[in-house]
Amino acid sequence: MIVEMKNIIKSFGSNKVLKDVSLKLKGGEICALIGENGAGKSTLMNILGGVCKMDSGAIYLDGKKVDFDTPAQSLNAGIAFIHQELNLINDLPVYENMFLGRELKNKRGRLDLERMIYETEEVFKQMNVDLDPKIMVRDLDASYKQIVEICRAMMMNASIIIMDEPTTSLTEPEIKRVFSMMRMLKERGVGIIFISHKLNEVMEICERYIVLRDGCLVAEGNVSEVTTDDLARFMVGYDVRTERLSRDKNLGNEVLRLEKLTHETAYRDISLSVRAGEILGVTGLLGDGRSELFQSVFGAESILSGKIFLEREEIRINSTTQALDKGIGYLPRNRKENGIIKDMNILENASIVTWPLFAKRGVIDWIRHRKIFKKQVKELRIKMGKSTDSIDSLSGGNQQKVVLAKWLSANPKLLILDNPTQGVDVGAKEDIYDIILNLAKENIAVVVLSSEAQEVVRICDRALVMYHGVIQGEVSKETMNEHDIMRLATGGKLD
Amino acid sequence: MNDTKGKNKRSFFEWFQDRWIAEPLFSTAIVLLLIIVLQTIVLGFDYDSIGSWFSSWLNNWINILRNNAGIGIISLGMTFVIISGGIDLAVGSTSVAIGAVIMMLIDNGPKGILANMGITGLPAFIIAIILGVGLGYGLGTGIGILITKGKIPPFIATLGAMKIFRSLTQHFMQGYNPTVPREFLQIANFKIGKFMLMPIIYWAVIAYILYYVSKRTVFGRQVIAVGSNEKAAKLSGVNVEKVKTGVYSLMGVLVAIATIIQVSRIGSMDFANAGSGYEMDAIAAAVVGGTSMSGGRGTILGTVFGMLIIAVMNNLLNLFGVPPFLREAFKGLIVVCAVLLQKKEKA
Numbered sequence A: 001m002i003v004e005m006k007n008i009i010k011s012f013g014s015n016k017v018l019k020d021v022s023l024k025l026k027g028g029e030i031c032a033l034i035g036e037n038g039a040g041k042s043t044l045m046n047i048l049g050g051v052c053k054m055d056s057g058a059i060y061l062d063g064k065k066v067d068f069d070t071p072a073q074s075l076n077a078g079i080a081f082i083h084q085e086l087n088l089i090n091d092l093p094v095y096e097n098m099f100l101g102r103e104l105k106n107k108r109g110r111l112d113l114e115r116m117i118y119e120t121e122e123v124f125k126q127m128n129v130d131l132d133p134k135i136m137v138r139d140l141d142a143s144y145k146q147i148v149e150i151c152r153a154m155m156m157n158a159s160i161i162i163m164d165e166p167t168t169s170l171t172e173p174e175i176k177r178v179f180s181m182m183r184m185l186k187e188r189g190v191g192i193i194f195i196s197h198k199l200n201e202v203m204e205i206c207e208r209y210i211v212l213r214d215g216c217l218v219a220e221g222n223v224s225e226v227t228t229d230d231l232a233r234f235m236v237g238y239d240v241r242t243e244r245l246s247r248d249k250n251l252g253n254e255v256l257r258l259e260k261l262t263h264e265t266a267y268r269d270i271s272l273s274v275r276a277g278e279i280l281g282v283t284g285l286l287g288d289g290r291s292e293l294f295q296s297v298f299g300a301e302s303i304l305s306g307k308i309f310l311e312r313e314e315i316r317i318n319s320t321t322q323a324l325d326k327g328i329g330y331l332p333r334n335r336k337e338n339g340i341i342k343d344m345n346i347l348e349n350a351s352i353v354t355w356p357l358f359a360k361r362g363v364i365d366w367i368r369h370r371k372i373f374k375k376q377v378k379e380l381r382i383k384m385g386k387s388t389d390s391i392d393s394l395s396g397g398n399q400q401k402v403v404l405a406k407w408l409s410a411n412p413k414l415l416i417l418d419n420p421t422q423g424v425d426v427g428a429k430e431d432i433y434d435i436i437l438n439l440a441k442e443n444i445a446v447v448v449l450s451s452e453a454q455e456v457v458r459i460c461d462r463a464l465v466m467y468h469g470v471i472q473g474e475v476s477k478e479t480m481n482e483h484d485i486m487r488l489a490t491g492g493k494l495d
Numbered sequence B: 001m002n003d004t005k006g007k008n009k010r011s012f013f014e015w016f017q018d019r020w021i022a023e024p025l026f027s028t029a030i031v032l033l034l035i036i037v038l039q040t041i042v043l044g045f046d047y048d049s050i051g052s053w054f055s056s057w058l059n060n061w062i063n064i065l066r067n068n069a070g071i072g073i074i075s076l077g078m079t080f081v082i083i084s085g086g087i088d089l090a091v092g093s094t095s096v097a098i099g100a101v102i103m104m105l106i107d108n109g110p111k112g113i114l115a116n117m118g119i120t121g122l123p124a125f126i127i128a129i130i131l132g133v134g135l136g137y138g139l140g141t142g143i144g145i146l147i148t149k150g151k152i153p154p155f156i157a158t159l160g161a162m163k164i165f166r167s168l169t170q171h172f173m174q175g176y177n178p179t180v181p182r183e184f185l186q187i188a189n190f191k192i193g194k195f196m197l198m199p200i201i202y203w204a205v206i207a208y209i210l211y212y213v214s215k216r217t218v219f220g221r222q223v224i225a226v227g228s229n230e231k232a233a234k235l236s237g238v239n240v241e242k243v244k245t246g247v248y249s250l251m252g253v254l255v256a257i258a259t260i261i262q263v264s265r266i267g268s269m270d271f272a273n274a275g276s277g278y279e280m281d282a283i284a285a286a287v288v289g290g291t292s293m294s295g296g297r298g299t300i301l302g303t304v305f306g307m308l309i310i311a312v313m314n315n316l317l318n319l320f321g322v323p324p325f326l327r328e329a330f331k332g333l334i335v336v337c338a339v340l341l342q343k344k345e346k347a
């Protein structure tokens, strides 16, 4: 099947998001769609997926003009869509989510549970996913949810699959599996549009690329003819640095120490320490327990045994409010569920953490918050309209920047950043790295949890690698490399 | 350039439609306006005798506002509760319990508690009011703790509280009918000029304070955060339990204030029936005013409008002479229609 989108124009209010974009995709082809945060990638795909309507332009399938008013119409035409934000129903089990809207029925019109479970198991087997189809989606970690979404799209027998940043919360081995699945689909003649900010993924899996900037198509061509640096330049319009970042290290006193911290299920026997002015990386694969570990430090998860010391004093933290009072900050991963509050505007989302800190007698100091946020918008290059607009009006990457912003002004002693650059474009990523380095310079102890080995290598002084809930090993700046990290993360040892 | 051109081209109808969909407050205000116009017509607007028309119009309005002040205050608290993602079915019973306590305290018959201690008049009233408000705060906080610490769903917790408070009050007040001193009635019936405006003033002042609380204070905004995305709020350092408990405490205090107004307006209380149906009226006002039952969305001004829509509608049905039993059906109809007209919630 061949999809063609011709001269697509779309605005939200007075904001022109797509200015005359055309795109063509053939079956059996994987095409990368890349561009800065807010460039219009998701919007373009939402139009193809029937999620939103274009102002003008046309879509052709195999030369026939089509109109999609609803997502269902697009799906029926053979286009499956994996959205940027997770779209599963928490209160249903995995297998029912897999068949949402096209449930299998048996002869008497009842739901055919057995077959749905069986077919789900089959796909999981193909994808090499170790997951019980009967488990509730609510109980899944964000990465597993993403995998379920990908599997769902895979089993729809679509001829075109749109993947909007499908790998943001996945780690190396899962990404590899997704890629091998994509290659298989490609052989079968399925066309895939792949959106990602991780350019090495683009290099690995795509053969063609299309670059959007400010709603215009600025470059397209064959991936084999370019390097990641070229792609980065096309996206942001200038050369993006790639070297390892260094700074004058000036380590202060110990800020956090954990002694034999153990959780009911997620991790056990964790001992570590972080000093002021240090950037500690923690990485590992899916199910390594790093998020739960630091959520415990932040008072959002309970612990079974072990001790937490803050500035050499043993503390017990029962709530996140207490942690905040003590100077601990935690930026959660998976922004849609843990970060964004959709009934509040952009400014409110960016300042919720510091309301009580700056308030006078319980009255929020909006003037101060507005001033701080204005500066952050520049620093983080947040692309937005008014600060009182709904948070929903921001692109995914810009939402992530807003979520990050709320912690930057809190001035904690210890700041834990869980997947801080999720869905952020290459240019803004460098800005965030600079900010993290600056925080360390200001004597804040920073812990960066990341699934990207490259990110850890570039900004951390030292990194712990976790494997199934224990610390498998440690690497430090001088000798740190992606290879060693991967080795530890998969359960190996360094000699 | 193109932008401004585009704006000019947009018709009034489109603008109206956009606002209607985007702003629950806008649609509520329009509906209220329409209903008031209708009411004005029904009252027989007559240009020749505009003076007498106006005085009867004004009287009618003062009556409407005064009669609804108590429930109006309760609906404001209900707005906070619903925005936080909860519900409070116990408001009517709480009101009766508080009413009973206040009346026992100020009773000037032989069994009056304060009177027997030699305290009468203003000091007695002040003590009774403080204790009544304190009791409301306590009962509300108790419900809040039950919900947050006990992890009982708000519907169940307040349903339980509703039964308990009502039954206890009825049991202990059997055969005892306190008499409220005449001076106490001044709280609601004090006349400004020719009009008894006090309940309306209380309502307006409280509405203004709560409007400020919801827009400007940390608590008010945190309520929205908690109702919209509890997990994200928690991970932003919001003390979710404290916020949720606080919402029910506030509800308790407001119920107490509404009860004081009610007792002083009427001078007596039927412990078996008083306050029953308050919860539904309060929820209806909030919902008609654009508060979302799934939490996170709602405004104080909207609820005031919602309350007025229901009140004026009631008044209209009265003027039309619709039989009382049928009126409830109309009330139900308004609630359903109002929500139908409003912005659809995303599933």
Ligand SMILES: Nc1ncnc2c1ncn2[C@@H]1O[C@H](COP(=O)(O)OP(=O)(O)OP(=O)(O)O)[C@@H](O)[C@H]1O
Residues within 6 Å of the ligand: A012, A015, A017, A035, A036, A037, A038, A039, A040, A041, A042, A043, A044, A084, A383, A384, A385, A392, A393, A394, A395, A396, A397, A398, A423, A425
């Ligand atoms: N519902 C909406 N209302 C108003 N503006 C919107 C809406 N959705 C998107 N926008 C705006 O459209 C622009 C493009 O957004 P889009 O989501 O397509 O970006 P993107 O390229 O997918 O970025 P990212 O890499 O961050 O996901 C942004 O400036 C955004 O603010």
Ligand SMILES: [Mg+2]
Residues within 6 Å of the ligand: A041, A042, A043, A084, A164, A395, A396, A397
């Ligand atoms: Mg996007």
